[in-house]
Amino acid sequence: MEERVRAYVLNVEKAISTLSSMSLDEESRGIVELARAYLSDSKYYLEKGDVFTSLACIAYAEGLLDALKRLGKAEFGWEPLSKLLARPKVLVAGAFEILHPGHLHLLKKAWELGRVHVIVARDSSIRRIKGREPVVPEQQRLEVVSAVKYVDTAVLGDEEDFLKPVEHIKPDIILLGPDQWITPEGLSDKLEGRGIRGVRVMRLPERIGDDLYSTSGIIRRVCSQIGGVKKQEL
Structure with a gap:
């Protein structure tokens, strides 16, 4: 059961990733964001071990995206569940x-x-x-x-x-x-x-x-900036 829910989550995640790169109207973007929120909730409950609540959340997300597709507001495809499970x-x-x-x-x-x-x-x-x-x-x-x-x-x-x-x-x-x-x-x-x-x-x-693009590089930049601020204060 858990693996199937994880597959549903991945399917919705891939669909939202596809839709995020599309030019959608404001109402459609709002629906995608709502689906993204349900996706986030689903992942949260899944990690907490609450598989059934996770399934309910991801079903809401999937339904919202399917509605966009049926209304002709967005075009995307669902991956076969068997492929995702594999x-x-x-x-x-x-x-x-x-x-x-x-x-x-x-x-x-x-x-x-x-x-x-x-x-x-x-x-x-x-x-x-x-x-x-x-x-x-x-x-x-x-x-x-x-x-x-x-x-x-x-x-x-x-x-x-x-x-x-x-x-x-x-x-x-x-x-x-x-x-x-x-x-x-x-x-x-x-x-x-x-x-x-x-x-x-x-x-x-x-x-x-x-x-x-590296932790050490970011640390060096921060130290350099802090050092520069201290010199200016002096």
Whole structure:
């Protein structure tokens, strides 16, 4: 039941994404926004484990969009449910300290491959790997990532064993970011060593954008701006 509701959610999400790029009249745009609100409610209740309320919300959203289609106000297609149910699980992992367009690019590419599951690094992992305190605490980072429209589910990582959530999620594909420390070959070896087989490991080929498409670049810009303000005050 839950998987079918997730498929309905994805179908409505894809339809709204298509309609958002169209030139619609004001009334139609209002209906799309109402459908988007029901979609948001559906995802919220689904993550809370209330599948039936989630189903009711997504049914309202689907009905609103169908009404637009039947009235000739918008043209789009629904994906066959069987195709959506067959979409592979795609796993993405990262710190997601300051969500920026580079993160959204990674998550969108993952969404194009299948249903996106995200592992958000723990505060302790950031301290160990980056040698500093996290900019944003783990619960807040998890909340922000969970709200991204491309993300199906998001969970916190394990503080000691980074492969434990992978064992639980059982992904078909793991998509690495361009700057992540481990190589696809290295991760494949570690998965094989744990008996996790049949996972396709890929890497996003290159970063996009400028320094503001990275957490470290944003931090440097903020520090520079603060330094400039302090000098002006002097």
